[in-house]
Amino acid sequence: MRRALTLLHRWLGIAGNLLFVVWFASALVMMYARMPALDPGERLNRLPPLDLDAVQVGPAQAVAAARLDAEGLSAVQVRLGMAGERPVYRLRTARGWTAVYADSGSPLLQVSEGQALGIASSYLAGNDVTAPPTAATLTYDAYLTRPDQWSLQVRALLPLHRVRAGNDVLYVSDRTAEVVMATTPGSRFWGTAGAVFHWLYFTPLRTHSAFWYQLIVWTASLGCALTLSGLAIGLLRIRRKRSPYRGMLRWHHYSGLAFGATAFTWVLSGALSMDPFGWQAGRTTSPAQQAAVAGGVVPLHRLEPHSIRTAARSISESFPARELDLLQFAGEPLVLAYRPPGDERSYGDSYASGPLAFLSAVQPFEKRLVSLEDGTPRRFDQPELLAAAAAAVPESNVIDATALQEYDAYYDDRRHRLLPLPVLRVRFDDPERTWLYLDPALGRVVHREQRRSRLDRWLYKGLHRLDFPGFYHRRPLWDIVVVVLLLGGLFSSASSLVPAAKRLRRHAARLRRQAD
Numbered sequence: 001m002r003r004a005l006t007l008l009h010r011w012l013g014i015a016g017n018l019l020f021v022v023w024f025a026s027a028l029v030m031m032y033a034r035m036p037a038l039d040p041g042e043r044l045n046r047l048p049p050l051d052l053d054a055v056q057v058g059p060a061q062a063v064a065a066a067r068l069d070a071e072g073l074s075a076v077q078v079r080l081g082m083a084g085e086r087p088v089y090r091l092r093t094a095r096g097w098t099a100v101y102a103d104s105g106s107p108l109l110q111v112s113e114g115q116a117l118g119i120a121s122s123y124l125a126g127n128d129v130t131a132p133p134t135a136a137t138l139t140y141d142a143y144l145t146r147p148d149q150w151s152l153q154v155r156a157l158l159p160l161h162r163v164r165a166g167n168d169v170l171y172v173s174d175r176t177a178e179v180v181m182a183t184t185p186g187s188r189f190w191g192t193a194g195a196v197f198h199w200l201y202f203t204p205l206r207t208h209s210a211f212w213y214q215l216i217v218w219t220a221s222l223g224c225a226l227t228l229s230g231l232a233i234g235l236l237r238i239r240r241k242r243s244p245y246r247g248m249l250r251w252h253h254y255s256g257l258a259f260g261a262t263a264f265t266w267v268l269s270g271a272l273s274m275d276p277f278g279w280q281a282g283r284t285t286s287p288a289q290q291a292a293v294a295g296g297v298v299p300l301h302r303l304e305p306h307s308i309r310t311a312a313r314s315i316s317e318s319f320p321a322r323e324l325d326l327l328q329f330a331g332e333p334l335v336l337a338y339r340p341p342g343d344e345r346s347y348g349d350s351y352a353s354g355p356l357a358f359l360s361a362v363q364p365f366e367k368r369l370v371s372l373e374d375g376t377p378r379r380f381d382q383p384e385l386l387a388a389a390a391a392a393v394p395e396s397n398v399i400d401a402t403a404l405q406e407y408d409a410y411y412d413d414r415r416h417r418l419l420p421l422p423v424l425r426v427r428f429d430d431p432e433r434t435w436l437y438l439d440p441a442l443g444r445v446v447h448r449e450q451r452r453s454r455l456d457r458w459l460y461k462g463l464h465r466l467d468f469p470g471f472y473h474r475r476p477l478w479d480i481v482v483v484v485l486l487l488g489g490l491f492s493s494a495s496s497l498v499p500a501a502k503r504l505r506r507h508a509a510r511l512r513r514q515a516d
Helices: 002-030 040-046 059-065 113-125 152-157 185-198 209-236 247-272 287-294 305-316 382-392 451-465 477-494 497-515
Strands: 077-083 086-093 096-101 139-144 160-165 168-173 179-183 324-329 332-338 367-371 398-404 423-428 435-439 444-449
Touching: 002 185, 002 209, 002 247, 002 477, 002 497, 040 113, 059 086, 059 096, 096 152, 113 139, 113 160, 113 168, 113 179, 152 168, 152 179, 179 185, 209 247, 247 451, 247 477, 247 497, 287 324, 287 382, 287 444, 305 324, 305 332, 305 367, 382 398, 382 423, 382 435, 444 451
Parallel strands: none
Antiparallel strands: 077 086, 077 324, 086 096, 139 160, 160 168, 168 179, 324 332, 332 367, 398 423, 423 435, 435 444
């Protein structure tokens, strides 16, 4: 048995220890830098003013122009913004995003190179009228029908126009006529050093999703076998509290005993991050639940340009709207707008909420939600939220409903910027033991937990991020502990590289002698 464990650990280590070195080193980078992502706050700051006077058609006409009804599709999200100097409806369906001009009702069929340069130039200029860049400072680079390294995260918005502004790169969606990704040399460098290496997120691999998924799951599973066999051998080989090895192998022995258990929990939770058991799906409300909270499909025929302008005027008493989301709660049509957050970036780590966070109607900024019918501000009380929650989880009973002023163990945000507070948490006695978190300022379910997703929270976030109550929010203590553990794992993995290379040379020499 000991011999089998030794051979298993030896050859798995020879094959995979360099990958462990990459994982530990890239994890250090990912503590503070992630993949490039469009910061929602910066994006909102850079949006041009919304020209409501130019809006001549309503969302129902836009849906008809896009032929969504003819294709059996419905718009699950409707957003009114600008594309260059023209207002545009951006419509999300089960098949993705499409856009229709709100001044003429004509579909946005394709963005030309010149339009892409203009959209990129407008984005870069933002609200700085002192020295706005012109299209002459930009270079049209490529029309992408397949993602490159930095547009993998937004490939749902393909095709993309890639525009260069010096060393910076902007991506303009051909579907929505807006900037959907922006990268700088720094963000690309740290994205490569961190997330790309850590996730093996190289374009040739990631574009073959099924193969990449199996690769990650199997390498992580073999990593579990490597760390467990190493721990077993390390404990069996201790002699009078001393290691029988010499040189680098002795250091590998001691560091493996000290950091092997943490390495195992990290690689195990890394495998679980791929959701092989489908537990993470419990956090996302189903389309049926979203429709139940909304009170059915949004009646687009009630959303006329004059009523949208009335709602926008009500919002403008607080701030001028640059973008409007057309929503519904319990059958009541609503208009939502967010105040641009100013010069301060919204997240600091915009990827933490997802690379498509800017498309969400839930943002961590000051907002105004008004009734489309009369422009009055709306905020929903507990009975209204409870009724909507009960409609979303039918044939079940409410166990309790709690107004949360602070985060709990499952609805949590260390930056206090991504997830809104306060929320109403409603727990049900259905077979999945569903918990819904509803935002009274939006009338939306902003988070869902079920039995399996709560288990996944501890197995993934707990083990992979050391996200435990009372510890995860205590910085820099958390940083110090995690850095020490990562450096220990890095040293343990690196200390075996030279012995592994020597063993491979010996085996190669033996094979050559046998061949002679």
